[in-house]
Amino acid sequence: MKLEPLCAQNDHPELPALTRSIGSGRYFRLIAQETLANILRLGSLQTLARDQYLIHEGDETPPTLYILAEGSLAVVSNEKFILRLDSPGDVVGEMAVILSAPRSADVIAETDSRLVVFPADLFRVDRNSPHASVIYVLFSHIMAAKLRITTAQSMIRKNQRVSQQGEIRIGIIDATPTDRAVVRAAISERWPEAGIEEFENPLQFQSYPAARHFDMVIADPDPYFDFERDANSLATLIQSILLRGASAFILSHSCQDAARRELLVRKGADEVMAKPCAPFDLGHAIARIRVLYYQNLELDRAESAAETDRLTGLANRRRLDQFLDALITVYPDNRNPFSLVISDVDNFKHYNDTHGHQMGDVVLESVAALLAKNVRRGDLAARFGGEEFVIVLPNCGKARALELAETLRVAVESADLPHQNQQPNGNLTLTLGVATYPDDATDLAALLKSADDCLYEGKRVGKNVVIPAG
Missing domain, CATH: 3.30.70.270 (Reverse transcriptase/Diguanylate cyclase domain)
Known part of the structure; x- marks a missing residue:
C-alpha cells in the first residue's frame, strides 16, 4: 500500500483540505486547526481500493493509528459485520496503541478510501525523557471525546431510569420455555420483589406501549436475528429495551464470541453473558444489577434537587x-x-x-x-x-x-x-x-x-x- 508523506521537504498539497475535513470530525473539533495541521504533518496519506484490507484479525504488528479522510470502512470479526466507519475523522487502531495484543477484527475498505496513517514509532516514549511526541495531543483528544460520549450516554440512560421507587418489572425475551424458566427462577431468587413478564419473541415485547416501563430485560436474540444480516434489527431490539427505561441484558450463545459481545455493548447492551451459563453466574449478575438499581435510585433522589x-x-x-x-x-x-x-x-x-x-x-x-x-x-x-x-x-x-x-x-x-x-x-x-x-x-x-x-x-x-x- 502506497504511503504519501504529508510533509517531506514541503507540505502535501492536500494538507489544508485534510485538516479541515478531519478537524470537523467528532474527535478533533476542539483542536486548533494550526495544531492539527502540525500533527497531521507527522503522518502519511494512504489509499485503499474497495475490498482491500487495512487490518487483518489476529495481526500482531506494532500499533498503527489510522484516521479516515474519506470513504467507508467495515469492521468484521469471524466474517461477521460489526460496525461501519464512514465519517471523516473516524479512528481505527487507537486501542492497539493502549493494549499490546493481536488485532480483534478485520478492517476492510467498502469503497475507495483514504486515511492518514501514524506509525508505531511515533508512540514510543523515552522513559528517561520528560518529553512525549505531539501525537499524544491527538491521542488525548480521541480518548477525551470517547469519555464525553460515554458521559453523554450515561446522562441519557439516567433520564430513562425510574425516578422514584414503584413497581419493579423485569422482562424475559426467549424462544425456549425451559430457558425462560431458568431465568425466571434466578430472578425470583435474587430479586424477589420484582414482577416478571415473559415474551416468546422481540415483536411481542416491542408491541407493548413504550410508556410501559421495565427495569431490566434479559433477552436472547439468537433465534430471531443473524448478526451479519440483521445488525440493524438487533440494534432496534436493544433500543426498544432502552426506551422503556430498562437495562439490556443479552444472554445468548452468540456471546461466546468476543467481537459479538463488543458489538452488543456498542449497540447499548449493559450486560452480556454466554449460554450455557452456570446458575450461580446468572444469579450473581442479576444480584449485582439489583444492587446498582437501588444505588442509582438513591443517587437520582440526591441529585434531583439541583436539576x-x-x-x-x-x-x-x-x-x-x-x-x-x-x-x-x-x-x-x-x-x-x-x-x-x-x-x-x-x-x-x-x-x-x-x-x-x-x-x-x-x-x-x-x-x-x-x-x-x-x-x-x-x-x-x-x-x-x-x-x-x-x-x-x-x-x-x-x-x-x-x-x-x-x-x-x-x-x-x-x-x-x-x-x-x-x-x-x-x-x-x-x-x-x-x-x-x-x-x-x-x-x-x-x-x-x-x-x-x-x-x-x-x-x-x-x-x-x-x-x-x-
Whole structure:
C-alpha cells in the first residue's frame, strides 16, 4: 500500500483540505486547526481500493493509528459485520496503541478510501525523557471525546431510569420455555420483589406501549436475528429495551464470541453473558444489577434537587441544556434523530393580571403535571422560563413528534383548570412549536430558534395550535 508523506521537504498539497475535513470530525473539533495541521504533518496519506484490507484479525504488528479522510470502512470479526466507519475523522487502531495484543477484527475498505496513517514509532516514549511526541495531543483528544460520549450516554440512560421507587418489572425475551424458566427462577431468587413478564419473541415485547416501563430485560436474540444480516434489527431490539427505561441484558450463545459481545455493548447492551451459563453466574449478575438499581435510585433522589424546577417539579434549564448536549454528542454514533417541542401557555399575562400570581402558579403546576403525564418514558419535560415549557423527545422524528405535541395540546385544552372560561378565547390553551435534529438544525442554538420561531408563528395565526419547522 502506497504511503504519501504529508510533509517531506514541503507540505502535501492536500494538507489544508485534510485538516479541515478531519478537524470537523467528532474527535478533533476542539483542536486548533494550526495544531492539527502540525500533527497531521507527522503522518502519511494512504489509499485503499474497495475490498482491500487495512487490518487483518489476529495481526500482531506494532500499533498503527489510522484516521479516515474519506470513504467507508467495515469492521468484521469471524466474517461477521460489526460496525461501519464512514465519517471523516473516524479512528481505527487507537486501542492497539493502549493494549499490546493481536488485532480483534478485520478492517476492510467498502469503497475507495483514504486515511492518514501514524506509525508505531511515533508512540514510543523515552522513559528517561520528560518529553512525549505531539501525537499524544491527538491521542488525548480521541480518548477525551470517547469519555464525553460515554458521559453523554450515561446522562441519557439516567433520564430513562425510574425516578422514584414503584413497581419493579423485569422482562424475559426467549424462544425456549425451559430457558425462560431458568431465568425466571434466578430472578425470583435474587430479586424477589420484582414482577416478571415473559415474551416468546422481540415483536411481542416491542408491541407493548413504550410508556410501559421495565427495569431490566434479559433477552436472547439468537433465534430471531443473524448478526451479519440483521445488525440493524438487533440494534432496534436493544433500543426498544432502552426506551422503556430498562437495562439490556443479552444472554445468548452468540456471546461466546468476543467481537459479538463488543458489538452488543456498542449497540447499548449493559450486560452480556454466554449460554450455557452456570446458575450461580446468572444469579450473581442479576444480584449485582439489583444492587446498582437501588444505588442509582438513591443517587437520582440526591441529585434531583439541583436539576428540578421548584414550582413545577419538571427539569430545570440546567438539566435541559445538559440533556440536549448529550443527545447531540451521541448523534454521530447512533444517528437517531430527536425532536424539540417548545410550548407556551396562551394569554398567560391576562390570567395573571386577572386572577393574581398565586393562581398563575397553580395553572403552571397543573400544566406541568399534564405535560409530565403525557410524555413518553425517557422524554424530558422541562420548564424553560416563565410560562414556557420544553419537551425533548429522544429517538423521535418529525411525524411522531407532531403526534406527541398534538397529544399535549389536547391534554391542556380538555383539562379542567381554574377560571379557564374567563380567558380571551374561552379556555386555557397551549401553543407548541416543533423542530427536529438534524433535519431542521445542526446545532443546539439553531434548533431552539427553529422551534421558537414555530411557537411564535402559532401565536400569530391564532394560538392553541401545533406548528412544525420546515
